Amino acid sequence: MQKILVTGGAGFIGSNFIRYALNHSDAQITNIDALTYAGNESSLSDLADHLRYQFIKVNLVNEEEVEAAFSEPYDLIIHFAAESHVDRSILDAGSFINTNILGTHQLLKKVLEGKASKMIHVSTDEVYGSLNVGDEAFTESTPIAPNNPYAASKASSDLFVQAFHHTYQVPVMITRCSNNYGPYQHPEKLIPTIIRKALKEEPIPLYGDGLNIRDWLFVEDHCRAIWNVAEKGKAGEVYNIGGNHEKTNLEVVKTILDYLKKDRSLITFVEDRLGHDRRYAINSSKIQQQLGWQPETTFDEGLKKTIDWYVNNELWVRDVLKKDKQL
Template sequence: MHRVLVTGGAGFIGSHYVRHLLRTHTDIEVINADALTYSANLQSLADIEGESRYRFIKIDLANQADIDCLFSTPFDEVVHFAAESHVDRSIQGAEAFIRSNILGTYRLLEAIRHGGTVKKMVHISTDEVYGSIEKGRTPEGEPLAPGNPYSASKAGSDLLCLAYVNTYKLPIVLTRCTNNYGPWQHLEKFIPKAILHAVENRPLPLYGAGNQERDWIYVTDHCAAVDRVREAGRVGEVYHIGAENTASNRTIAEQILDLLQKPHSLIQQAKDRLGHDFRYSLNTTKIREELGWQPQVSLEKGLKETVKWYQTRWERKEGSPR
């Protein structure tokens, strides 16, 4: 049995990836290591709790004793999702982001280096490490220019990984993805927050005029892309993942309101975020041509399914629809 360690597997994207692995690979055993901080949610994995090929371990990657305990058992591959990821929280206080995203990644890299059993590690990063771009789509070779503490901490972890490839010959591949959305995303994120506000007929706040642009990808498409990189990505390479669905925040908000048959007048301008990056968008030609991956879920279909999922949970009073 092939043993894959997924860090941050109780988070939004990580939990979808854990499920993807178990559903598409019968020869894989998944170990989910997560610190269970505020944004983690084991409810999202309730349907696989009895799966014999799945095991959850509560662990803080930044804690050396936890790492030593985790790596007392060998792994064949590691897919590293674990990270603090909310920009607003990083602006309020960056220390948790430095600890999780940089120190946690460092300790993981050291454990892999000394363990000697991991044949490949996939490090999950973000388009935000490039900073804001005025137009076009960023290719893999562009220099990093992070514009907030969150993206700076992710850029730092990316550079650590690449340094360990060069210095210690660790078998690491990096992915950088655009904005994800879908079921089980934490309510602090833009799309689920907008859905909940609209369902409850509350004002839907947008930073500034809402003209900031993001490239949106449905979470299951991201997971399928990560798995292609795990299987066939070349060591030391960076692969961009995105559906090339670039749209303004206002456009997304209006589409959500239309799906819920709510008036656009619910949109309310809010004070803009400090140092707010205006536009992110990635060129994804490399992963499409080299690894044969293509997104399967259109923005229209993905938004419709996501709105329906959050609305249904709200109507059933099933607790926080994270």
């Protein structure tokens, strides 16, 4: 039985991945999470009694807590844990530096010590910077050029991962994904914010002219991609994971409003975010050709699943927002 350590498993992508792994393998999953604003135990409350799942509260910056989590070695670490909200990083970059850089370093040391056979470091397309309309999509060889504190912290952690592989031959891989969406995403993120405000018929804030472009990836497709990397990926490699669904933020808002039969007059343009990247686009041909993965969920299909989930889980949304205010 494979033993997998998932960091940040109480967060959006991590919780979805844990469900995927438990449903598609016989793996034993240990989830460590600091339960900051992005991590919510309620996202995995239904797994509390699962025989192949355990949760340990761990702050990756705390060496003693990390050491305790490695009482036994793991076959694989999948490192999701990260502070990830750009707006928060602009207000205060400190926690992003601690979790995203120092926390990653703690895990790299454990792999170097032989406490894990290999590690997948889950990163983001934001490390590449911004594209103009008409530019070629990001490839794995695109130079890193982060434009906000969050992206800079992730780029820094990526470089540490690559340095540990080059210097110590640590068996690590990096994945860089486009914007994820789906169930259990924190309510302050773009798509959940649009949904919950539309349901209440509240004004929906949209940065700038609303024409910033993102490539949208349904979270279940992302989980499959990471599993493919775990099974077939090569140490030292970077794998881009994209959804092939580029949409302007304005298009996304209009699509959600139309699905919920709400008036588009709810759209409210607000002052643009500082350092707002114009466009992200991922070329994921490498993982498709080398590992046989490709996205399976269309944007319309994934968005409908996401909207329906939030409509049916208003209690979860309220609990997360309540907890967030208490932190």
